[in-house]
Amino acid sequence: MISQRCKGAYDLLPGDTECFRYIEDAFRNSCINWGYREVRTPTLEYLHLFTSAGTLTPSMLNKVYSFLDWDGWSGERVVLRPDGTIPVARLYTENLSKQKTAKLFYITNVFAFEETGKENREKWQCGVELLGNPNPTSDVEIIMLAVEVLKNLRIEEAEIQLSHAGVLKALLKEMKLAPQKEAKLQNDLRDGNWKALSKIKADNPNTNRLLSLLLDLRGKSSGFLKNLQALPGTSPELKAELDNFAQITNLLDSLGCKYQIDITSTRGFEYYTGLCFQFLVSNQRVGGGGRYNDLIPLIGGKDTPACGFALYIDPLMNLVKSRTGQNTDRGVMVKGIKATPEIIKSCFSLAQSLRNIGYIAEIDFDSRQAKWRWLVTVQPKSPRFIITDQLRKQKKEAASITKVVDIIGGSS
Amino acid sequence: MLNTTNYVRIALPKGKLLPATSCLLQEIELGLENYNQDTRIYRLKSTRLDYLSAKMFQEKDIPIQVAVGNYDLGICGLDWIEELLAKYTESPLIKVANLEYDRSNIYLAASKHGGSSDINILPTKWNNWRMVSEYPNLSEASALNLRLKKFSIFPVWGAVEAYPPEDADLIVLRAKDEKEIKELGLIPLKNLLSSSAFLIANRDSLQTRNISKILAYFSQGLKKRKKPWLQIEPKTDKYSNGHYREPDAKAIRLAVPDGHQQKPAIEFLNRAGLKLAGYSGDKVLNRRPALNYEWINAKVIRPQDMPIQVANGNFDLAITGIDWLLDHLYRFPSSPVTKLVELGFGGVRIVAVVSQKLPVNDISDLKNLVASGKLSPLRVASEYTNITDKYLRDNHVSWYKIIPTWGASEAFLPEDADLLIENTQTGKTLATHNLRIIDTLFQSTACLVGNKNSLKSPAKRQKISSLVEIFRRTAGSNQT
Numbered sequence: 001m002i003s004q005r006c007k008g009a010y011d012l013l014p015g016d017t018e019c020f021r022y023i024e025d026a027f028r029n030s031c032i033n034w035g036y037r038e039v040r041t042p043t044l045e046y047l048h049l050f051t052s053a054g055t056l057t058p059s060m061l062n063k064v065y066s067f068l069d070w071d072g073w074s075g076e077r078v079v080l081r082p083d084g085t086i087p088v089a090r091l092y093t094e095n096l097s098k099q100k101t102a103k104l105f106y107i108t109n110v111f112a113f114e115e116t117g118k119e120n121r122e123k124w125q126c127g128v129e130l131l132g133n134p135n136p137t138s139d140v141e142i143i144m145l146a147v148e149v150l151k152n153l154r155i156e157e158a159e160i161q162l163s164h165a166g167v168l169k170a171l172l173k174e175m176k177l178a179p180q181k182e183a184k185l186q187n188d189l190r191d192g193n194w195k196a197l198s199k200i201k202a203d204n205p206n207t208n209r210l211l212s213l214l215l216d217l218r219g220k221s222s223g224f225l226k227n228l229q230a231l232p233g234t235s236p237e238l239k240a241e242l243d244n245f246a247q248i249t250n251l252l253d254s255l256g257c258k259y260q261i262d263i264t265s266t267r268g269f270e271y272y273t274g275l276c277f278q279f280l281v282s283n284q285r286v287g288g289g290g291r292y293n294d295l296i297p298l299i300g301g302k303d304t305p306a307c308g309f310a311l312y313i314d315p316l317m318n319l320v321k322s323r324t325g326q327n328t329d330r331g332v333m334v335k336g337i338k339a340t341p342e343i344i345k346s347c348f349s350l351a352q353s354l355r356n357i358g359y360i361a362e363i364d365f366d367s368r369q370a371k372w373r374w375l376v377t378v379q380p381k382s383p384r385f386i387i388t389d390q391l392r393k394q395k396k397e398a399a400s401i402t403k404v405v406d407i408i409g410g411s412s
Numbered sequence: 413m414l415n416t417t418n419y420v421r422i423a424l425p426k427g428k429l430l431p432a433t434s435c436l437l438q439e440i441e442l443g444l445e446n447y448n449q450d451t452r453i454y455r456l457k458s459t460r461l462d463y464l465s466a467k468m469f470q471e472k473d474i475p476i477q478v479a480v481g482n483y484d485l486g487i488c489g490l491d492w493i494e495e496l497l498a499k500y501t502e503s504p505l506i507k508v509a510n511l512e513y514d515r516s517n518i519y520l521a522a523s524k525h526g527g528s529s530d531i532n533i534l535p536t537k538w539n540n541w542r543m544v545s546e547y548p549n550l551s552e553a554s555a556l557n558l559r560l561k562k563f564s565i566f567p568v569w570g571a572v573e574a575y576p577p578e579d580a581d582l583i584v585l586r587a588k589d590e591k592e593i594k595e596l597g598l599i600p601l602k603n604l605l606s607s608s609a610f611l612i613a614n615r616d617s618l619q620t621r622n623i624s625k626i627l628a629y630f631s632q633g634l635k636k637r638k639k640p641w642l643q644i645e646p647k648t649d650k651y652s653n654g655h656y657r658e659p660d661a662k663a664i665r666l667a668v669p670d671g672h673q674q675k676p677a678i679e680f681l682n683r684a685g686l687k688l689a690g691y692s693g694d695k696v697l698n699r700r701p702a703l704n705y706e707w708i709n710a711k712v713i714r715p716q717d718m719p720i721q722v723a724n725g726n727f728d729l730a731i732t733g734i735d736w737l738l739d740h741l742y743r744f745p746s747s748p749v750t751k752l753v754e755l756g757f758g759g760v761r762i763v764a765v766v767s768q769k770l771p772v773n774d775i776s777d778l779k780n781l782v783a784s785g786k787l788s789p790l791r792v793a794s795e796y797t798n799i800t801d802k803y804l805r806d807n808h809v810s811w812y813k814i815i816p817t818w819g820a821s822e823a824f825l826p827e828d829a830d831l832l833i834e835n836t837q838t839g840k841t842l843a844t845h846n847l848r849i850i851d852t853l854f855q856s857t858a859c860l861v862g863n864k865n866s867l868k869s870p871a872k873r874q875k876i877s878s879l880v881e882i883f884r885r886t887a888g889s890n891q892t
Contacts, residue, residue, distance in 0.1 A: 052538070052561040061556045062501075073723040073744040075542065075564025115502050 008114055008121030015325065019317045020124070022324045024107055026152040027126040027311065031105040034145050036128060039104050041087035044069075047077040053086055053298045055271035057190045063113040080111035084127045084310055085271070085292070086299065092131050093301030101132035107313075120314055127310035128289075131296070134305035136247040139275045139291055140255070146279065146287060146309050147257065153320055159280045160258065161265035162249065165272040165290065166241035168263060171211055174235055175202035194264045206233025219261035222249035241274075248275050271295045277309070281319060287311035329391070331360040331372030332408060337379050339365045346378050350385070350401045357409050374408055420464050420623050423478060423486035424456075425471040426820060428646040429609060432513040433487050436641040440633030442626070454823040454845075464626060467827070470818045475612065479503040482828050484617035485626065487511065491518050491547065491586060491607040498549035504615035509630055511609040513642050516586050518547065518605040520554050521598045525656055526577030531601040534582075535559045544568055544575040545584035554584065554604055566721075569714040569818075571670060573598065573651075574699040578659055579711075579726040596653045654690065654700030657709070664708050664875050667722070667730035669715040670697065673858060676757040677731055680858075684886040707875055716795075719861060723747045728866040728876060731755065735762055735796060735835060735856040742798040748864040753883045758858035760835040762799065764851040765842055767826035775851045778831065779809045789813045793821045793829035800833040803853055822847060 005011065012020060028038070047066050050056050065080040072078070081087055088104060096102045105128045114121050128145060130138050143160070150158045168189070172182060177200070188196035198215060202208055210231060219225065225246040229239055252259055265278055274291030289309025296304040334351045336343045344365075351361035362372065375388040383397035385404050389411070398404045424447055425433055434448050443460025446453065447468070458464035469477060474488035475496040481504075490510075496503055522528040534541065541563040545551040548567035555563045563582075568575075572585045573596045584604065587593045593600045611630055617623060668691065669677055678692040688710055690698025699712045713721070718730035719740030734751065741747055764775060772778045782790045790812040794800040797816050804812050812831075817824065821832050822845045835856065836842055839849060860883050866872050 048540075048562040051556070051559070051563070054535075054559055054561065058553075058556040058559070062553070068743075071744060071746050073720050073740075073747050075566050075724075076540075077564070 007117035008119065010120055010122075015321075016317065018326065019321050019324045020313060022320060023153060023311075023313055023316050024126065027105075027107070027149050030145060030149045030152060031128060034103075034141075034148075036103040036105045036145075039088060039091055039106050041081065041091050041106070041108070043081055043109075044078045045081055045087055045090070047079045049090055049299060050079065050082060050086060052300075053271065053295060055086075055295065055298065056083065057187045059187075059191055060112070065111050065113065081108065082110055082112055084108050084110055084125055085129060085308055086295070088127070088129050088308075089131075089292075089295050089301070089306070090299055092129070092304070093296055093299060096131075097301055097304070099132065101130070104129045104131070124313035125310040126313060127308060129306060129308035131306040132304055133307075134293070136244065136251060139248050139307055140251045142289060142307055142309050143252065143277060144255065144257065146289070146311065149311060150279065150286075153316065154323060155281060155286070155316070155319055157281055158286065159260065161262045161278050161280060162245075162259050163261070163263050163265045163276045164241060164245040164274060165276055166274045167214070167238065167245055169273075170235070170238040170241045171207070171214070174204065174207045174238065175200065175211075204233065206231070210234065210238075214263045220259070222246045222253055224261055225249060244274060271298075275307070279311070281315075284315050285312065286315045286319070326360075326371075328371060329373050330358065331362070332374040332376060333368075333370035333372050334361055334363050335367070335370070335375060335377050336363070336365045337377060340380065343378050343380060346384070346401070350376065350378065350404060353401055353405050354408065357405060359408065376404055376408075418463050420461075420485070420617075420621070420626060421483045422464065422466045422626075423469050423474045423483040423488075424466050425474060425488055426468045427471055428648060429471050429487070429489065429514055432641045432644040432646065433511075433609065435644055436511065436513070436633065439636070439639075439641065440629045442629050452844075454820075461625065467823060468820075469823065470820055472818045475503075475505060476815075477828065478612050478614050479505045481614050481616060484614050484621065484623055486612050487609060488612065489514060489516075489607050490610050491516070491550075491605060493610060493612060494518075494605055494607075495547045495549050498553045506613045506615050506618055507610050508613045508618075508627065509611040509634060511611055511634070511641075512639075513609050513644065514646055515606070515608045516588050517603050518550060518584060518586050518607060519590075519593055519600045520551075520602040520604055521576075521583050521585060521593055521600050522581060523576035523656070524597060524599050526581055528577075528581040529599045529601070531558070535561065538562065539581070540564055541581045542566065542579070543582045543584065544572055544580035546570065546572060546586075547584050550604060551582075551584040554602070566717075569716040571699065571713040571717070573653055574711055574713055577656075579721065597656060598653075649697065651697040651699055652690070654698045655702070656700070660707075660709065662707070662871050662875075664729065664872060664879060665727045666708050666710045666879075667713050667718050667727045667732075668701075668710055669718070669731055670712050671714065673715050673731070673733070673758050674712075676858065680731075680755055680757060680886060683889070684882050686882075708879070719747070719749045720744075722749045722861055722863050725863055725866065727863075728872060729860055729862050729879065731858060732861055733758060733760075733856050734854070734859050735760070735799070737859065737861055738854070738856075739796045739798045742802045749861050750864050751859050752862045752880050753860040753887055755858040755860060755883065756887050758856075760837050760856050761839075762796070762833065762835050762853040762856055763839075763842075763849045764803070764853065765822070765825070765832040765834055765836075765847045765849055766830065768846045768848050769826060770830065770848075772850060775807050775809070778850065779807055782809055782812070787830055790831055791815060791829045792831045792833065793817050793824040794833040795819060795821060796833055799853065803833060 064082045066077045069078050088106060092102055107126050109122050109124050111122050128142055130142055185196055225242055229242045271292040272290040273293045276290035278288035279286050287309060291307040293305045332354050334347050336347045347363050351363050354361040373391045377386040385398040387396045387398060387404060387407055396407055398407060430449055437444050437447055443458040444456050444466050446456050454468045456466040471488045472492050474486040475493045477483050478486040535558055538561055541560050543551045543563055544566045546568060548565050551565050572583050576583055590600045687704040688701035691701040701710050703710055715732040716736050718732040719737050721727050722730050737751055766772060772781055781787050788811050792800055792812050793815045795817055797814050800814055815829055821834050825832055825847055867876055
């Protein structure tokens with residue numbers, strides 16, 4: 001059969017969806033327990049929301065799904081949401097900006113064209129945004145929240161890599177490049193092309209030294225950043241950014257959170273202004289985030305410091321797949337021998353009674369194979385109910401629904 | 413698809429690129445003698461290489477035809493190749509050789525009268541920059557690269573230079589050099605691309621077929637000392653951008669057509685007592701002809717582009733065709749454009765056309781044939797993409813693909829399309845190409861269209877209704 005599925009689009013089969021829900025539930029539970037509230041933004045947004053922010057690079061914007069709506073004769077284009085954070089920043093600006101702090105989370109799909117069609121063009125992510133707080137404690141809070149979610153998913157081996165867009169920007173400023181050259185370099189870095197940076201040499205040898213140290217070395221504690229701060233020729237702006245970075249790592253140290261400092265670790269740092277981080281499992285990115293203090297004013301809101309992260313559901317699904325699936329222990333197949341009115345009535349009321357005590361009860365009149373631990377056959381004559389425990393390979397008989405419920409319910 | 417036949421197919425341009433291309437092909441002796449300006453046939457066979465055949469297309473269609481694999485080779489301007497690649501970066505298209513003629517540049521430009529003449533200012537402002545161009549993909553790429561905060565792109569069929577400053581802030585257009593841009597009262601902001609004619613190939617054809625002999629003919633030719641094809645200047649229409657006047661908020665803005673509709677429109681306007689200087693019979697077409705009524709501002713643009721311009725309030729009234737009005741309304745059902753007067757000239761039928769060889773008598777036969785899977789997806793070529801889409805939806809045809817064209821659609825049948833939605837006056841051209849009409853969608857004539865909102869404007873209401881009355885009377889006298 002020829003597949004009619006769109007290139008770059010994927011179906012979630014029952015097993016995949018269970019896996020998806022498992023991640024979603026772990027994420028939602030943690031967020032709610034930490035005091036965050038869920039939001040949803042529309043799939044369609046105006047293109048200019050993303051161009052006006054000036055934070056997505058042309059190469060990213062070239063991959064958005066944009067088109068004219070049915071009333072788009074003014075040339076105003078809409079897009080399928082290419083990013084999770086910008087719409088939430090818009091939602092906050094339009095509806096919640098009176099609150100001093102807003103703690104929001106969402107589970108959403110984002111769309112980006114991918115040329116080969118072999119990878120997903122529609123990707124799902126679980127995201128958190130903490131709006132209105134400039135302090136390092138909030139950077140740390142969202143990292144620890146993400147760590148908890150991963151822990152609840154039983155992904156213990158996640159590695160945390162830290163970078164800092166503020167440090168990087170201060171360094172770029174010290175290189176005193178021509179505005180166009182700097183803009184080009186920023187685009188290159190946002191697209192993950194770090195080689196472009198190593199090619200450029202600043203006039204000041206101290207800047208070069210610091211740059212090559214940052215590009216080459218990997219730090220594992222706040223001490224590394226303090227060492228850099230103490231190097232000769234570090235400007236006050238750069239010192240301030242390094243100080244912010246060190247404060248955050250200090251807090252992480254005290255919470256016993258392990259990380260690696262790698263300035264080149266953040267791909268597509270887009271709108272970030274301060275700390276950036278990403279989570280890796282066996283070298284695969286499963287999440288990332290950072291601080292974006294300039295985004296909300298850029299899309300027309302007032303000055304609002306903010307930070308957030310997103311976990312990528314697609315790679316996470318591969319990691320947790322083996323741990324999910326239906327729990328067949330808590331399931332019963334209620335099988336009617338014949339579809340007479342009397343038997344149908346018994347089947348439905350037995351199934352309901354079993355559901356009331358927390359069992360999955362599936363009704364069948366077509367003699368399908370039972371995938372559950374329990375099978376109850378409903379007959380017109382005595383014994384009315386035959387109960388089979390397929391796990392223990394035992395058979396029992398019962399005369400009433402109450403008796404059946406007692407036997408199955410009392411077994412565990 | 414190409415491998416099933418031994419033929420090698422080359423797509424050759426009609427129009428402005430034809431004289432130089434024809435000269436080049438003659439010089440390299442590829443044996444495509446009938447490829448010249450007088451030819452009325454679209455399909456040619458080489459007398460030199462019996463496996464080489466050619467078909468003529470609008471230049472704009474050629475990169476698409478080669479990319480989809482209908483043709484192994486093609487000749488067209490680099491501008492149209494880059495326009496395709498700007499959006500469809502993965503198109504399997506290889507630039508084989510720069511043929512060097514028809515040199516020009518693609519500029520981002522603005523009017524010297526508008527507020528958008530400094531390229532460094534553009535990304536800092538929160539304006540919605542209106543961009544008009546025949547190259548919408550190159551325009552979008554340049555807007556993104558400039559990091560404009562907000563922009564709208566209006567793809568047009570032509571007359572780009574006429575839009576700024578009133579109806580566009582930025583345009584992307586083709587010109588020989590900066591001087592030519594400046595002569596139009598425009599300021600070149602950036603040279604986006606230097607273009608010239610190119611020989612292109614389909615990637616699969618290059619990888620899987622032996623077309624070396626044909627390529628060798630080109631290589632030999634390009635090595636020649638004398639290259640007479642480089643001396644041939646493409647013929648272009650002369651036009652001037654007229655005299656720019658500060659916009660008068662109370663004046664009625666009227667769009668009048670160029671192209672086929674121009675002559676009957678002039679006659680009609682003359683009968684209505686409207687005289688437009690520089691619009692009728694003059695050698696150089698003035699895009700802003702002065703009128704004998706002070707309170708009317710007229711501009712000459714393409715009839716295809718008028719409905720969307722009226723919808724945006726750039727014009728209060730426009731003389732276009734019912735066909736283009738419907739194509740617009742089918743795409744934008746809530747558009748404020750409305751038909752005011754049928755003018756009684758430029759009558760055509762919009763018809764559904766198939767090849768004589770296709771065994772169908774009407775659209776329901778065709779629907780059944782497509783449903784049977786024998787002709788699926790149905791390939792439909794048309795200039796009227798929205799009319800076509802609606803027609804096929806309404807007739808429950810599935811599955812189909814629309815191939816947008818820029819004229820000369822009849823050449824697409826039967827090899828490159830199965831169905832054509834096209835306009836025809838007498839049906840003669842269609843018959844000479846062995847084509848058959850299976851349905852008439854509707855009759856179209858020239859009409860006056862207006863914007864419902866400007867009809868309500870107190871400043872303009874009275875002037876518009878008196879002008880509509882003049883048009884109505886003139887159209888009425890025509891019909892009697």
